[in-house]
Amino acid sequence: xxxxxxxxxxxxxxxxxxxxxxxxxxxxxxxxxxxxxxxxxxxxxxxxxxxxxxxxxxxxxxxxxxxxxxxxxxxxxxxxxxxxxxxxxxxxxxxxxxxxxxxxxxxxxxxxxxxxxxxxxxxxxxxxxxxxxxxxxxxxxxxxxxxxxxxxxxxxxxxxxxxxxxxxxxxxxxxxxxxxxxxxxxxxxxxxxxxxxxxxxxxxxxxxxxxxxxxxxxxxxxxxxxxxxxxx
Amino acid sequence: xxxxxxxxxxxxxxxxxxxxxxxxxxxxxxxxxxxxxxxxxxxxxxxxxxxxxxxxxxxxxxxxxxxxxxxxxxxxxxxxxxxxxxxxxxxxxxxxxxxxxxxxxxxxxxxxxxxxxxxxxxxxxxxxxxxxxxxxxxxxxxxxxxxxxxxxxxxxxxxxxxxxxxxxxxxxxxxxxxxxxxxxxxxxxxxxx
Numbered sequence: 001x002x003x004x005x006x007x008x009x010x011x012x013x014x015x016x017x018x019x020x021x022x023x024x025x026x027x028x029x030x031x032x033x034x035x036x037x038x039x040x041x042x043x044x045x046x047x048x049x050x051x052x053x054x055x056x057x058x059x060x061x062x063x064x065x066x067x068x069x070x071x072x073x074x075x076x077x078x079x080x081x082x083x084x085x086x087x088x089x090x091x092x093x094x095x096x097x098x099x100x101x102x103x104x105x106x107x108x109x110x111x112x113x114x115x116x117x118x119x120x121x122x123x124x125x126x127x128x129x130x131x132x133x134x135x136x137x138x139x140x141x142x143x144x145x146x147x148x149x150x151x152x153x154x155x156x157x158x159x160x161x162x163x164x165x166x167x168x169x170x171x172x173x174x175x176x177x178x179x180x181x182x183x184x185x186x187x188x189x190x191x192x193x194x195x196x197x198x199x200x201x202x203x204x205x206x207x208x209x210x211x212x213x214x215x216x217x218x219x220x221x222x223x224x225x226x227x228x229x230x231x232x
Numbered sequence: 233x234x235x236x237x238x239x240x241x242x243x244x245x246x247x248x249x250x251x252x253x254x255x256x257x258x259x260x261x262x263x264x265x266x267x268x269x270x271x272x273x274x275x276x277x278x279x280x281x282x283x284x285x286x287x288x289x290x291x292x293x294x295x296x297x298x299x300x301x302x303x304x305x306x307x308x309x310x311x312x313x314x315x316x317x318x319x320x321x322x323x324x325x326x327x328x329x330x331x332x333x334x335x336x337x338x339x340x341x342x343x344x345x346x347x348x349x350x351x352x353x354x355x356x357x358x359x360x361x362x363x364x365x366x367x368x369x370x371x372x373x374x375x376x377x378x379x380x381x382x383x384x385x386x387x388x389x390x391x392x393x394x395x396x397x398x399x400x401x402x403x404x405x406x407x408x409x410x411x412x413x414x415x416x417x418x419x420x421x422x423x424x425x
Binding site: 001002003004005007009010011012013014016017020077081094096097099155171172173176177196197199200203204207 | 289291293295296298303304340341366379381383385386388389391393420422
């Protein structure tokens with residue numbers, strides 16, 4: 001399956017998958033590629049309508065994240081597959097179409113709405129569990145609240161090049177032995193250089209019962225404490 | 233010379249045995265050492281001093297690897313750690329990859345002596361279909377295509393027209409197979425695992 005998917009060959013999803021995405025509020029993009037009149041008569045909640053003959057010109061409507069789950073539906077699977085081919089060629093690796101289309105959805109008891117559909121695709125990926133957003137991280141490190149500890153888990157040699165002002169350094173490979181240096185009543189926000197060691201530290205601290213988040217991003221810190229963050 | 237080497241080996245062996253006993257009495261009683269997914273028929277059982285599960289994180293810089301056996305274990309490694317079935321840097325291992333770690337305990341820390349990456353199952357080459365051939369079969373609808381993965385994976389994305397029979401429950405779904413014993417069938421799952 002991974003190789004098939006990588007080649008961009010057709011991928012179908014079941015009604016159960018879409019039901020789960022909707023009921024659990026998991027971010028996704030749902031595209032109804034039927035003509036406008038048909039889509040307005042009945043459609044699946046959250047769908048945006050882009051008729052098949054307009055889809056090729058609609059690339060700029062789609063999200064910047066190429067790993068966004070995109071589910072396409074129509075009435076006929078061969079038409080869904082045509083739409084799939086267009087979107088998949090844009091590089092969206094997690095594109096699939098609803099096998100059986102809207103009829104399969106209705107047959108499984110899925111709810112349909114009537115009226116106007118959304119015109120804009122809004123895709124906000126769900127953050128990885130345990131992570132802190134970049135903007136929030138910047139805000140907190142600008143002035144570290146009294147109940148927060150910024151924990152730098154890089155090696156001491158790396159911290160020589162620069163550390164965030166007010167941060168505490170415990171290399172991740174010493175963390176287990178130095179847990180007594182961290183209080184349980186404060187929120188701990190962990191960072192490293194790329195996010196990998198920070199996630200490792202997050203796992204250790206969470207298991208030890210700490211209130212902890214980690215920065216899942218790359219960060220470069222200068223001598224005076226100023227830094228630059230780039231998304232992974 | 234020979235006698236001295238034998239004595240040395242015996243000493244090391246006793247040391248390892250003692251450490252294994254300590255580990256089995258202490259650590260392994262608190263957290264599971266083998267992932268539930270490995271409880272399927274034909275899977276191994278983990279011994280003392282071994283952890284079986286899925287890779288969670290690994291850092292070459294910190295020389296640490298975390299494995300999920302149903303609980304989190306953090307194990308250190310170094311240049312003496314042997315790696316089996318993997319010839320790239322450890323941080324190239326895909327997340328969730330099934331691994332087994334043999335470790336010793338020193339000063340309350342676990343040190344990996346062997347990291348064994350689960351190798352691809354050996355399949356008779358004459359029974360393997362390449363992806364290009366698979367596309368032709370799909371286009372021509374010339375074989376029944378069966379997805380052997382759990383339903384959740386199938387639901388998320390599958391080859392259109394394929395049916396889903398999770399391999400662990402294969403015997404319960406014989407009725408889904410064609411009557412004609414000569415009819416061609418192609419099975420797929422999540423890649424070489």
